Amino acid sequence: MFRKADFRLVAAVLLLATVALVFGQWLIAEPPIALSSDISPLNPRLFPGLVLFGIVVVAGFFIANRIRGADDLEVELEPALADDDGGTKRLLGFLALVVVCALALNTLGFLTTMFVLMLGTSLLVGNDSIAQIIGFSIGLPFVIYVLVTHVLRTSLPELDAIESVLVPLLGLLPSF
Amino acid sequence: MLEALLAGFEAALRVDTFVWVSAGLLLGMLMGAMPGFTTTMGMSVLMPVAFLVGDPLIGIPFLIGVYKGGIYGGSVPAILISMPGTAASVVTVMDGHELTKKGQARKALDMGLAASVISDFISDLLTIVLIIPVAAIVLGFGPPEIAAIMFMSLVIVAVTATGPVLKGLLMLGVGFWLSFVGADPFSAMERYTFGTTELYDGFHLIPMLIGLFALPEIFNAVRTGDRQRGRIASLVGERLSWPELKASLRTIFRSTGIGTAVGLVPGLGQTVAAMMGYIAAKNASKHPETFGKGDIDGVAAAESANNAVNGPTMVPLLTLGIPGDNVTALLLGAFMMQGLRPGPTLFETSGSIVFAILIVMLFANLIFWVIGYYTIPLFSRVVTIKKSLLIPITIMLAFTGTYLARSNPFDLITLIGFGVLGLAARRASFDVMPMVMGFILGRELEYSFGQTVSLAGDNFLQFALTERLGMTAIVVATPILGTLIGLRMNRLRRQELIRGG
Numbered sequence: 001m002f003r004k005a006d007f008r009l010v011a012a013v014l015l016l017a018t019v020a021l022v023f024g025q026w027l028i029a030e031p032p033i034a035l036s037s038d039i040s041p042l043n044p045r046l047f048p049g050l051v052l053f054g055i056v057v058v059a060g061f062f063i064a065n066r067i068r069g070a071d072d073l074e075v076e077l078e079p080a081l082a083d084d085d086g087g088t089k090r091l092l093g094f095l096a097l098v099v100v101c102a103l104a105l106n107t108l109g110f111l112t113t114m115f116v117l118m119l120g121t122s123l124l125v126g127n128d129s130i131a132q133i134i135g136f137s138i139g140l141p142f143v144i145y146v147l148v149t150h151v152l153r154t155s156l157p158e159l160d161a162i163e164s165v166l167v168p169l170l171g172l173l174p175s176f
Numbered sequence: 177m178l179e180a181l182l183a184g185f186e187a188a189l190r191v192d193t194f195v196w197v198s199a200g201l202l203l204g205m206l207m208g209a210m211p212g213f214t215t216t217m218g219m220s221v222l223m224p225v226a227f228l229v230g231d232p233l234i235g236i237p238f239l240i241g242v243y244k245g246g247i248y249g250g251s252v253p254a255i256l257i258s259m260p261g262t263a264a265s266v267v268t269v270m271d272g273h274e275l276t277k278k279g280q281a282r283k284a285l286d287m288g289l290a291a292s293v294i295s296d297f298i299s300d301l302l303t304i305v306l307i308i309p310v311a312a313i314v315l316g317f318g319p320p321e322i323a324a325i326m327f328m329s330l331v332i333v334a335v336t337a338t339g340p341v342l343k344g345l346l347m348l349g350v351g352f353w354l355s356f357v358g359a360d361p362f363s364a365m366e367r368y369t370f371g372t373t374e375l376y377d378g379f380h381l382i383p384m385l386i387g388l389f390a391l392p393e394i395f396n397a398v399r400t401g402d403r404q405r406g407r408i409a410s411l412v413g414e415r416l417s418w419p420e421l422k423a424s425l426r427t428i429f430r431s432t433g434i435g436t437a438v439g440l441v442p443g444l445g446q447t448v449a450a451m452m453g454y455i456a457a458k459n460a461s462k463h464p465e466t467f468g469k470g471d472i473d474g475v476a477a478a479e480s481a482n483n484a485v486n487g488p489t490m491v492p493l494l495t496l497g498i499p500g501d502n503v504t505a506l507l508l509g510a511f512m513m514q515g516l517r518p519g520p521t522l523f524e525t526s527g528s529i530v531f532a533i534l535i536v537m538l539f540a541n542l543i544f545w546v547i548g549y550y551t552i553p554l555f556s557r558v559v560t561i562k563k564s565l566l567i568p569i570t571i572m573l574a575f576t577g578t579y580l581a582r583s584n585p586f587d588l589i590t591l592i593g594f595g596v597l598g599l600a601a602r603r604a605s606f607d608v609m610p611m612v613m614g615f616i617l618g619r620e621l622e623y624s625f626g627q628t629v630s631l632a633g634d635n636f637l638q639f640a641l642t643e644r645l646g647m648t649a650i651v652v653a654t655p656i657l658g659t660l661i662g663l664r665m666n667r668l669r670r671q672e673l674i675r676g677g
Contacts, residue, residue: 006343006604013350020353020368029365041629044360044367047622048353055349062342087399094398095592098571102588105579117575118568126401127564140569144576152228154580 007066014059021052090124097121109159114141146170177308180523184531187233188539196234197540200241201547207242208249209558210566215246215264216389216502221570223510224382224577232514232529237536239510243503244296244537244544247446247483251288252555255475256281264446264482267454271467271474278470285556286416287424287472288479289548294425295432295480296487297541302436303487304534307494311523314495319627320640322496322520324650326621329442329498330613331654335662336444337607344610347601351614354379361623374586379594381509382581384615386574387594388601388608389502394574395599397567416472424476427457431477435484441661442492442500446482448665453481487537494518494530497620505612513581 020027028045097120105113118137127133148154150170158166200222207218219242226235250265255272268288275284317325330348337344357368358378369375431453438449457477458467467474489500490507497519499505511518516526523530578591601608628647632639640648 004604005600006606009600009604009606010346013346017349017353027370028360028367031363031365040360040362040626042362042622042626044363044365047618047625048356048367051349051352051356051618055346055353058342058345058349062346065342087401090401091395091399094395095596098575098592098595099589101575102585102592105575105588106585110576114572114575118572121398121568121571122564124398125564125567127562127568132565136565136568141572144572148228148576148580154228155583156576156579 004066007063010059010062014056014063017052017055017059021049021056024049024052094121094124097124106157109162110145110156111141111158111162114144146173177312177523177527180527181304181308181531183528184533185535187528187532188535190233193233193237193536194539194543196229196238197241197536198543198547200238200243201245201540201544202551204242204245204247205249205252205548205551205555206245206558208246209252209555210561210563213566213570214389214393215243215250216506217393217570218242218246219503219506220386220389221573221577223385223506223513224580226510227382227513228580230514232511232516233532233536235514236507236510236533237540239507240533240537241540243507244483244486244540245547247486248289248292248479248544248548249555251292251475251479252285252552252558255284255288256556264450264485265478266447267450267478267482268475270454270478271469271471272478274468274470275472275475280414280470280472281556282552283414283416283420283472284475285552286549287421287475289545289552290416290421291424291428291431291476291480292483293541293545293548294428295435295484296544297538298429298432299436299439299484300487300534300538300541303490304531304538306440306488307491307534310491310495311520314520315524317520318644319624319631320644320647321650323621323624323628324647324654325496326498326617326624328650328654328657329492329496329500330610330617330621331658332442332661333500333613334610335658336448336665337610339605339607341662343606347606347608348610348614351611351616352618353614354384354611355615355618356622361619362626374584378619379590379615380582380584380587381512381616383578383587383591384594385506385509385612386578387591388598388612389506390570390574391591391595392598392602394567394571395595396602397563401564420472424473427460427473427476428480430456430460431481432484435481436488438481439485439488439500440491442489442498444485444661445501446485449485450478450482453477490534490537494522495520497522499613499616502609502612505609505616508616 024045028048030044031040097117101113101117104116108116115137118141119133122133122137145156145158145166148156150173203222204215204218207213208215219239222242223239226239229235229238247264251268251272253259254265254268255276258269258273258276272284272288275281334344334348335341337347355378357375359365359376360367366376431449434453434456435446435449438444438452454467454474454477457473458464461467461471461473463471489504492498492500493504493508495518497508497517499508508518516522516529574591575588578587579585581587598608601611628644629636
């Protein structure tokens, strides 16, 4: 019972909500001067406090029900994870990849980051065609880059060196 | 209101709008036809496109095209390989795949398309007819009534979420709490920002929606790897004939009525409509024993009911600003990003644009029929495309779309955070829909309630019992309505579980 995913998630929510409720006065700033009820009819702590209290009550009730072993209607959205062939490792690797790419986007630029992201993801998902991986990882980010910067006229972060090569090339395309 | 309708009609007749709708329909059908790729996932990833085109008469119809195409596209793998492309097609599997086994796949797909288009067209027409009086009524609503209706909608959404009510309420609370992060709407004091400027405006809707709807699918695909190879989808058999369609028209009309009614109630959605339409068709049939064994009426009932939900969900969304399901939550985000704020004043400020969008929705069905008719063979092949090819493209689109919303790399971290939360919720069998609703409506509810408190002055009870009886009636009726809908939902779920063995 205690090892079930939903029990653990509710326990985590209960813990976080309790902490947020207890330390609410430090997490929500008070107006430096008293505001009249016309300007601020509700204290900024009122709704968050009520909601957190509600979460604590519902989570507590859920956990108490589980401990009592009460039967409730369960509709499984996702079958229990039976990890067998390195699925968790792949998932953790993918998480690390997306976090690194998110942090590196502004530094490495759009095309390089997306190349790394698509290459890594293709390998992790199990695509075994190197030509396909390389072709898609270079071609698609480039198409998106052209669409966003040239057609939609929105900027994307890019390295100066790459941009200096691309700008004259994009200038050859018809303007929209 | 009628002037706005006429102006909307004129505004809707634009070639570029219909080109984008067609693109949306094709992309939606593509996404829906791929097992494991849901309509909400497709819409969330493509939402930034709607935002960037900058014209509500292009961006929103484009997303509506994705929505309509996606719901039908989901029936393609449901019929061909017994794997619903979207949750709405779960019921279609029962008879659709049996027809495929009998060598009548083409007929089942044709019936799915015809039922979808007919029901969608009728329900869209009813939506336009219904929305005029509803919009006129809600124009008189003030903050107290809006707050009460939001409260009612949130309760309905929580009790109709997949799984036990406690889980729905808990997710609603979490979404609500997340909406409080950022500046307080009245005093602008910081709440849960930990002193960071990135959180001062709160979490952005796009990373939240993409994170919760698209990323868990991607995480799941990475975890399971590519196991799709070798699956065969065969499109065989004769096409649907006019007498066969005519024989099923009664079922289609019945399911359209059911789907339209379900769509008007926030929180129920396509799957419930499909189940109710199917059960009603079986009960009305002279030969109910054939249902589940390849009855073409079963496909007609399920497909017309789930597609009839599409239009009416726009009634609570546009008039009250209340999204009824994941898809309308995404559409609400799209409207807001185009500078249109769904709610009682929307028809006053932008009536012609809203009617134009509804009229485009109506005509999109005709394009849908033509595109669907000619592309069925193409989409029947899509079900066999390797996931390992699509997942990298989807993650790239998710990243690009999220970044483009505010050009803020912090949103990418938020995207991943919500993705992990969505995955955890999935694995623990929690529906994220109440969380999204809580997030979208949380601040609005707080603001409307604050305005109500201001209006009430010193004596709130007297205000509620004498001046705002409508608000009081809604608040009092909410627990009763919630209990009744919750009980009905439990009964439907039990039936579904029994049927599923």
